[in-house]
Structures are given as C-alpha cells and as structure tokens.
Amino acid sequence: MIINHPLLGPRDSQEFTYLGDASLIDRPDWQAPDAVDQFHDYLYLRDNPAGEHRELWFHEQGDRSWLVVTRNVVTHEILNVELASDVARSRGRSK
Amino acid sequence: MRYSGFRVIREALTGHKGWQPAWRDPAPQASYDYVIIGGGGHGLATAYYLAKEFNQARIAVLEKGYIGGGNVGRNTTIIRSNYLLDGNEPFYEFSMKLWEGLEQDFNFNAMVSQRGVLNLCHTDAQRDAYTRRGNAMRLNGVDAELLDREGVRRIAPFLNFDSARFPIKGGLLQRRGGTVRHDAVAWGYARGADSRGVDIIQNCEVTGMRIENGRILGVETSRGFIGAKKVGCAVAGSSSKVMSHAGMRLPIESHVLQAFVSEGLKPVIPGVITYGAGHFYVSQSDKGGLVFGGDIDGYNSYAQRGNMPVVEDVCEGGMSLMPIIGRARLLRMWGGIMDMSMDGSPIIDKTDVDGLYFNGGWCYGGFKATPASGWAFAHLLATDKPHQTARAYRFDRFRKGLMIDEKGMGAQPNLH
Structure with a gap:
C-alpha cells in the first residue's frame, strides 16, 4: 500500500507503524462521572467496520508524524490521508 | 453410512457406486431450537457436540458460503497446547485430548498426526x-x-x-502437538452433525437479527427469516459485522x-x-x-x-x-x-441479549481450539453455564482487569 503523506507525498506503508481506529484520538475526560465506562469503551471496544475505516498510522521511518488514513479495509484502497494533528485540532483538541 | 477399511474394499470391488454425499443440503425450516451462525470448524463442532453430547435437537448451522471455504480451510493446520496462562492452558489441553480421540469419535479420517x-x-x-x-x-x-x-x-x-x-x-x-488435515475436520464435523439431524444450510448469510424486549427471536437471512430459541454466533473474522446486527461493539x-x-x-x-x-x-x-x-x-x-x-x-x-x-x-x-x-485470547460467552451467545476472538489460534471451542460453546448453549475450561473467556474480563494476555502486549490487537 502507498500512503500519500500530506507533507512528503507518496510513501510505502512499510515506513509506517499502525496503531488502529482513529477514534483513539478522542480520549475521554478522566474527570467525567462515568469515566470508568468511557475508558473501557475507548480502550477495548471497536466499530471494526467492513468498508471505510479511519485509522492512525505513525510515520516511524520518516518524519515521525501521525496520520489519519481513510482506507477501505475490503479492498485496501486508500481514500484520504490527513495529518492527525489537523484532525485533533478540528475536533477541539490541542488548542 | 459408516466409513471403514472394509467399506473401502467393498466399494473398490463394486465400482464405488455405494458412496453417498457426506451431508444433506436441506432448505431452512421456519424455526429451530438452536441456530448456529457460521459453518466453519467451530460452528460445525458446536452443532455436532450439541446433538451428540448434550442430546439437543432441532439445530441448524447457517453458512454464508460453503463448508470448508473460510478459515477452517485457510489455516496452517497446527494443533498444540503449549500455553502459559491458567485461563488458557486447561482449555487447549482439553482440545488436544479431543483431537486425540476425534477420528474414532466422528468416524472420519482427519489425519491427526502428533508429530511434535x-x-x-x-x-x-x-x-x-x-x-x-x-x-x-x-x-x-x-x-x-x-x-x-x-x-x-x-x-x-x-x-x-x-x-x-x-x-x-x-x-x-x-x-x-502436530498437524491435522483441516478440510477433513470441517467435513468430519459436518457429516457427524448432519447424521444426527442437524440442518447445515449453505449459501445462507445472516443479514439481521430480530430482537424484541431484549430477547432474540431469530435471524434474518438471505434465505428468509429463521426463528430460533437460542442463537450462537461463531463467525470469527466477521464477528463485529454479525454482532453489529444486535447493536454490539466488540473488543475485536x-x-x-x-x-x-x-x-x-x-x-x-x-x-x-x-x-x-x-x-x-x-x-x-x-x-x-x-x-x-x-x-x-x-x-x-x-x-x-x-x-x-x-x-x-x-x-x-x-x-x-x-x-x-x-x-x-x-x-x-x-x-x-x-x-x-484486545488481549489475544478468545471469548465464549452470553451476551446482554437473552438467547444470543457469542464465540469468537480466536486471533490466529482458532484451528487448534476447534473441538474444545465447539464443546464449550455447546455446553454454554445447552446449559447456560460456561464449560469448566472456558470460564475465563468472558466479555467482562476487560472491564474487570482479568485479561488473558499471553504476550503481555496490552490492548493492541495487531501485536498479539
């Protein structure tokens, strides 16, 4: 698979390390009253869809940036690549 | 029809005209007591032991493709029981003991070979x-x-x-430890289950689940609605897809x-x-x-x-x-x-929906577990209690911190 890095252009997926579902960006609030339940769901449960999947890849052998890759997990086709920092900021994180 | 050396010789002398298909190809009935989703090794073994060891009847196995076309025909055929943790080792050893007697048990040559x-x-x-x-x-x-x-x-x-x-x-x-001919495992269990009255329904994909007041009534399939008192899901690989019909998200x-x-x-x-x-x-x-x-x-x-x-x-x-x-x-x-x-170990457990049971999360170790998984799942379906060797394989082990993490990798599925 070739991942089209937003800054570096097309790179072989071998340069990357895979983490998992991009929902891992949305870390729950540890002070919420139901934080235990939220963290259980956050850490252990996955949608695991058979189709488009937004996921986190780390450019370990490259510029060490985190990317959010939208990929069809049935065909392995990569549909969109964003910087994870942009995604997190657009969700109100890392202000 | 029992298979034996004598039978092979007799058929050889009579032009092999006496062989029959090893299992029927029935149309689905309107309802069953037990519907097993998934006609892979685990689903067929579950149906087989439900009928044979737990004396249950009116059982159907639903398979979206054909018998032997999924993971039971895709693995590298290895059996072993060399696990470290107490939650795992007795279960896999139970499986190994079942492998050792399997061919005599279901009268099919599965080429179980304990070659180490x-x-x-x-x-x-x-x-x-x-x-x-x-x-x-x-x-x-x-x-x-x-x-x-x-x-x-x-x-x-x-x-x-x-x-x-x-x-x-x-x-x-x-x-x-050793190897087993994986296709023959699927065929042997299919034949054994079929001969005990289990309906094996191929080309029948589950497309939905009918759940009312927290109780399962049956499954919607590509061949129509099939009612069921109890539904067991054994579709490792597609577990999240099938269980999403019941609104569940899985640790998978x-x-x-x-x-x-x-x-x-x-x-x-x-x-x-x-x-x-x-x-x-x-x-x-x-x-x-x-x-x-x-x-x-x-x-x-x-x-x-x-x-x-x-x-x-x-x-x-x-x-x-x-x-x-x-x-x-x-x-x-x-x-x-x-x-x-999430911890590299399987799940054999009830769900929050009455009458809906789950068997999955086998990672890449499911083949060796086939007999014990079927037996333990049949035990759970028939008695509503977990089998003695599968008590640790519960959904709530993540919430309770009772993970069975052989590799110590944590909640990172691609590292198990």
Whole structure:
C-alpha cells in the first residue's frame, strides 16, 4: 500500500507503524462521572467496520508524524490521508 | 453410512457406486431450537457436540458460503497446547485430548498426526521464558520437554545453528502437538452433525437479527427469516459485522493473516518448527508441500489476501532459520481474516441479549481450539453455564482487569 503523506507525498506503508481506529484520538475526560465506562469503551471496544475505516498510522521511518488514513479495509484502497494533528485540532483538541 | 477399511474394499470391488454425499443440503425450516451462525470448524463442532453430547435437537448451522471455504480451510493446520496462562492452558489441553480421540469419535479420517511442535529459542532470556512455559504446561498435566542445542540438532539437523545474530540455543518441544488435515475436520464435523439431524444450510448469510424486549427471536437471512430459541454466533473474522446486527461493539479488530505452501518435496521437516527470532513457522504436509506462515499484516482488513511486505518478511524469516528452503519454490499463498481480540485470547460467552451467545476472538489460534471451542460453546448453549475450561473467556474480563494476555502486549490487537 502507498500512503500519500500530506507533507512528503507518496510513501510505502512499510515506513509506517499502525496503531488502529482513529477514534483513539478522542480520549475521554478522566474527570467525567462515568469515566470508568468511557475508558473501557475507548480502550477495548471497536466499530471494526467492513468498508471505510479511519485509522492512525505513525510515520516511524520518516518524519515521525501521525496520520489519519481513510482506507477501505475490503479492498485496501486508500481514500484520504490527513495529518492527525489537523484532525485533533478540528475536533477541539490541542488548542 | 459408516466409513471403514472394509467399506473401502467393498466399494473398490463394486465400482464405488455405494458412496453417498457426506451431508444433506436441506432448505431452512421456519424455526429451530438452536441456530448456529457460521459453518466453519467451530460452528460445525458446536452443532455436532450439541446433538451428540448434550442430546439437543432441532439445530441448524447457517453458512454464508460453503463448508470448508473460510478459515477452517485457510489455516496452517497446527494443533498444540503449549500455553502459559491458567485461563488458557486447561482449555487447549482439553482440545488436544479431543483431537486425540476425534477420528474414532466422528468416524472420519482427519489425519491427526502428533508429530511434535518445537519452539526454538535463541537467547538465554528466551530459554528462561520457555523453561517457565514448559513448567506451567507440566503443572497443568501437559507434556513439555526442554531441548538443548544438540537435542534440537537430532530432530532438525538442517537448521541454521550457527547464525551469528540468532544462534539456536535450544527449544521447547511438545511431542503431542502436530498437524491435522483441516478440510477433513470441517467435513468430519459436518457429516457427524448432519447424521444426527442437524440442518447445515449453505449459501445462507445472516443479514439481521430480530430482537424484541431484549430477547432474540431469530435471524434474518438471505434465505428468509429463521426463528430460533437460542442463537450462537461463531463467525470469527466477521464477528463485529454479525454482532453489529444486535447493536454490539466488540473488543475485536479484524486482521488478515497470510499462509504459504511450497511445491511438494520429499520428507524433510519432521514436525512443526517455529522460529523464535522472527515471524516464521513451518511444517510439511503429507503431500510434501512446506506449509508456512508468519505474522499478521498488522492493519485492519476484511480482504482475504495480504500485501507483499509480509510475504518478504516471512520468506526472510524462512531463509534465516533454514537456508535450504531457498531451493523450494513458493506454490501458493492466501489470506484469512482473524478476530484479533484486545488481549489475544478468545471469548465464549452470553451476551446482554437473552438467547444470543457469542464465540469468537480466536486471533490466529482458532484451528487448534476447534473441538474444545465447539464443546464449550455447546455446553454454554445447552446449559447456560460456561464449560469448566472456558470460564475465563468472558466479555467482562476487560472491564474487570482479568485479561488473558499471553504476550503481555496490552490492548493492541495487531501485536498479539
């Protein structure tokens, strides 16, 4: 698979390390009253869809940036690549 | 019709006109007492033991494709019970004992061959870890033998013992481990279940579940609605897809694992050998092909095929461990979809929906578990209580911190 890095252009997926579902960006609030339940769901449960999947890849052998890759997990086709920092900021994180 | 040597001779003398299909191809009835989703090894074994050991009737197995077309026909056929943790080891040993009596039990030649499973170690620390694992196995009444370098050399003289980077220091051997012809397992269980009245319905995909007031009433399928008092889901690889019909999210990711076979060769590899320093394991089929594999590709996938980097990685592992493999040509390779769970161990449990039961999360170790998984799931379905050896395989172990994490990798499915 070739991942089209937003800054570096097309790179072989071998340069990357895979983490998992991009929902891992949305870390729950540890002070919420139901934080235990939220963290259980956050850490252990996955949608695991058979189709488009937004996921986190780390450019370990490259510029060490985190990317959010939208990929069809049935065909392995990569549909969109964003910087994870942009995604997190657009969700109100890392202000 | 019972199979026997006498029967083979009789058929040979009468032109093989007496053989019949090993199982029927029935149309689905309107309702059943038990509907098992998934006609793979685990689903068929569940139906077989439900009928045979728990004396239940009105059972159907629903398979979206054909019998033997999924993971039960895609694995590398290895059986072993060399686990470390107490939550796992008694279960896999129960499975090993069932393997040992399986062919007589279901009257089908599954070619169970206890040719030994040898895990190689390459560092002192790894030898310590294997010593510990071997002791844990023996505490559970399982055979385990720690071999030194010369012991390994007697079994497999062709290995690369003097690799400067990963010299072979010894290995942990389970002599009762080995291989089984995987297709025959599916066929044997299908035939055994069918002959006890189980309806095996192929080309029947579950497309929805009818749930009212927290109780399951049946499943919607590509062949119409099928009512059921109890529904068991055993579709590892597609578990998240099927259980999403019940509104459930699972502690599971689907990943692709590749397997490979070389051209047929004369006997060279005596048992199953696993490389302790890279992702590679190998055995030789009775047809002569070297059957080998490595690690999962490492990213979510529902495609039953992998990518080239892992092919390269596996072949490099093979060359590093046993350079003679370089002379063999790769004949075929394929992929299967694994339920990778959050701690690397399976789940056999009830769900929050009355009458809906789940069996999955087998990671890439499901084949060896087939008989025990079927038995334990049948036990749960028939009695509503977990089988003695499968009590740890519960959904709530993540919430309670009772993970069964053999590798100690944490909630990172692609590292198990």
